[in-house]
Amino acid sequence: MLELKNICKTFYPGTVNERIALDDVSLTLNDGDFVTIIGGNGAGKSTLLNMVSGTLPVDDGQVIIDGVDITHYPEHKRAKFLGRVFQDPMTGTAASMGIDENLALALRRGKRRGLGWGITKKERASYVEKLSEFGLGLESRITAKVGLLSGGQRQVLTLLMATLKEPKLLLLDEHTAALDPKTAKLVLEATDKIIKESGLTTMMITHNMNDAITYGNRLIMMMDGKIIYDVAGEEKKNLTVPDLLAKFGKGFANDRMMLSGNE
Amino acid sequence: MEFLISMYNSLPGVAAEGLFYGIFALGVYITYKILDVADLTVDGSIVTGCAVTTVCILYGVNPLVAVFIAFIAGMLAGALTGFFHTVLKIPAILAGILSQFSLYTINMIIMGAQAYLEKDGTNRAPIPMSPTAYASISKFPLIVSSRDKEGAAIVGFIFVVAIIALLYWFFGTEFGCSLRATGANSKMARAQGINTNFATVFGLMFSNGFVALAGGLLAQFTGGSNITFGAGAIVIGLASVVIGEVLHGAIFKKGSNFAVKLAFVVIGSLIYSLIKRVVINIGLDTNFLKLISAVIVAAFLSAPNLKGNKVHKKKKGA
Ligand SMILES: Nc1ncnc2c1ncn2[C@@H]1O[C@H](COP(=O)(O)OP(=O)(O)O)[C@@H](O)[C@H]1O
Numbered sequence: 265m266l267e268l269k270n271i272c273k274t275f276y277p278g279t280v281n282e283r284i285a286l287d288d289v290s291l292t293l294n295d296g297d298f299v300t301i302i303g304g305n306g307a308g309k310s311t312l313l314n315m316v317s318g319t320l321p322v323d324d325g326q327v328i329i330d331g332v333d334i335t336h337y338p339e340h341k342r343a344k345f346l347g348r349v350f351q352d353p354m355t356g357t358a359a360s361m362g363i364d365e366n367l368a369l370a371l372r373r374g375k376r377r378g379l380g381w382g383i384t385k386k387e388r389a390s391y392v393e394k395l396s397e398f399g400l401g402l403e404s405r406i407t408a409k410v411g412l413l414s415g416g417q418r419q420v421l422t423l424l425m426a427t428l429k430e431p432k433l434l435l436l437d438e439h440t441a442a443l444d445p446k447t448a449k450l451v452l453e454a455t456d457k458i459i460k461e462s463g464l465t466t467m468m469i470t471h472n473m474n475d476a477i478t479y480g481n482r483l484i485m486m487m488d489g490k491i492i493y494d495v496a497g498e499e500k501k502n503l504t505v506p507d508l509l510a511k512f513g514k515g516f517a518n519d520r521m522m523l524s525g526n527e
Numbered sequence: 528m529e530f531l532i533s534m535y536n537s538l539p540g541v542a543a544e545g546l547f548y549g550i551f552a553l554g555v556y557i558t559y560k561i562l563d564v565a566d567l568t569v570d571g572s573i574v575t576g577c578a579v580t581t582v583c584i585l586y587g588v589n590p591l592v593a594v595f596i597a598f599i600a601g602m603l604a605g606a607l608t609g610f611f612h613t614v615l616k617i618p619a620i621l622a623g624i625l626s627q628f629s630l631y632t633i634n635m636i637i638m639g640a641q642a643y644l645e646k647d648g649t650n651r652a653p654i655p656m657s658p659t660a661y662a663s664i665s666k667f668p669l670i671v672s673s674r675d676k677e678g679a680a681i682v683g684f685i686f687v688v689a690i691i692a693l694l695y696w697f698f699g700t701e702f703g704c705s706l707r708a709t710g711a712n713s714k715m716a717r718a719q720g721i722n723t724n725f726a727t728v729f730g731l732m733f734s735n736g737f738v739a740l741a742g743g744l745l746a747q748f749t750g751g752s753n754i755t756f757g758a759g760a761i762v763i764g765l766a767s768v769v770i771g772e773v774l775h776g777a778i779f780k781k782g783s784n785f786a787v788k789l790a791f792v793v794i795g796s797l798i799y800s801l802i803k804r805v806v807i808n809i810g811l812d813t814n815f816l817k818l819i820s821a822v823i824v825a826a827f828l829s830a831p832n833l834k835g836n837k838v839h840k841k842k843k844g845a
């Protein structure tokens with residue numbers, strides 16, 4: 265499904281600030297894989313997702329989705345294959361546009377945008393239906409500006425936008441990290457439900473080891489720009505937080521991950 | 528009393544000028560409010576519109592066709608800024624300044640073409656490039672002219688209505704929405720598959736098209752073109768946008784339709800023209816206008832921020 269071949273990325277090469285963010289990373293995802301990604305701060309998790317989404321260009325290596333080499337596709341062209349939710353709730357939606365208008369933009373992802381209407385009555389009705397499933401009351405204020413919503417509501421909306429037109433791959437970069445624990449749980453459960461319903465191939469970065477173990481069928485851990493651990497299936501199901509800490513605890517001593525893992 | 532009479536007499540002219548500058552302000556609105564780019568190209572492209580229209584008319588082009596040619600010339604000016612900004616990755620403000628600077632010379636060359644033409648065909652004099660170059664078209668057939676201010680206001684009104692209708696439709700289309708998304712949140716726009724570079728370039732072109740069209744109408748209205756009148760035009764445009772916005776906010780507390788917002792941009796421009804006329808009729812030097820304009824823009828732009836501060840302070844005190 266997704267193939268990453270020998271991806272390298274260095275920031276500020278040749279300067280004192282040189283930082284190897286990804287060091288020859290290769291990874292293959294199978295159709296329907298739901299991979300959780302953990303690792304200490306600066307391990308290269310976000311950079312890995314940015315290589316897939318094209319937010320940043322790779323220095324070296326290849327990104328292949330369903331056999332198509334997209335390494336040199338610009339970000340907007342790759343969007344056709346991808347659904348994305350970001351850490352900051354402000355990033356995924358346009359605050360000055362309505363809930364319905366944001367969804368309408370998302371529905372047209374990967375399509376040519378011509379001079380037809382940007383939103384139709386019929387699709388508005390379908391948005392109302394879809395939003396009501398989340399039980400946040402968004403369905404009754406469909407034309408409200410997104411800027412008026414709470415962080416959690418915006419993340420749910422972004423999630424719906426990311427999956428409205430089914431992507432080949434869903435990329436979640438700590439998308440619940442900015443939310444309070446209760447809202448985070450709600451958003452995470454909504455995420456899991458959507459992924460299960462359509463069997464979406466997903467990469468989810470999280471700083472919470474419990475969540476990384478609970479959700480998904482595969483877990484990878486990163487450190488210093490490398491994938492240092494990759495488990496799936498039964499082995500992953502049987503993982504515990506103490507296991508992970510025993511194995512890799514040194515890797516992120518003093519990291520907020522330790523704390524969230526122990527909560 | 529005398530002042531009131533003179534104000535009353537100047538109303539048709541104020542209306543016409545306010546409407547033409549209203550078209551200019553709509554162009555500024557596209558970049559400033561929709562694309563979220565402060566585009567300084569407009570100081571140059573309004574003169575481009577002016578110069579192109581003047582030259583076209585001197586060459587015998589129909590005056591209505593001439594303003595559409597001005598529109599296209601303005602789009603090219605916008606494309607230049609778009610190129611600086613998206614291809615060469617120059618920050619938008621600087622890209623606009625560079626374009627404005629380039630346009631100064633380009634406008635002079637366009638004006639030079641008319642200076643050449645005014646001589647008889649056999650005299651192939653080099654193109655005179657001069658900041659004082661001025662060409663008069665008042666003897667030619669025009670769609671708007673200061674000889675008939677009421678008529679000019681009516682033509683201006685028709686243009687304004689047609690342009691607002693066009694913009695209302697355009698920004699409701701899929702493509703128009705992609706421009707709005709680009710201005711609202713470019714990261715999100717790219718994540719949704721929008722080519723934000725293309726959207727930005729197109730927005731700049733579209734905006735400068737209307738700016739130049741306004742320049743074309745102003746050239747006809749004032750009877751000619753002059754290279755320096757664009758200086759500081761952006762401030763007039765911004766003044767119109769912010770006056771319109773504040774007024775709109777005061778009247779429509781719950782927000783309103785996009786077309787109404789656009790109409791208020793033009794109303795802002797009409798108010799600006801009126802203020803300008805008051806200043807002139809009082810007998811103040813029109814050079815004061817620039818300072819007054821700057822104060823108006825600063826006041827209106829800061830009003831929401833200052834208001835916010837007050838609320839904040841109150842909350843803290845309570
Ligand atoms: N845009 C960028 N510019 C410069 N350095 C960056 C950039 N993005 C990430 N880095 C650096 O690359 C390393 C990996 O960062 P990142 O992928 O964000 O880590 P993680 O998401 O695992 O916390 C860090 O050292 C970070 O400082």
Ligand SMILES: [Mg+2]
Nearest residue numbers: 309310311438
């Ligand atoms: Mg990160």
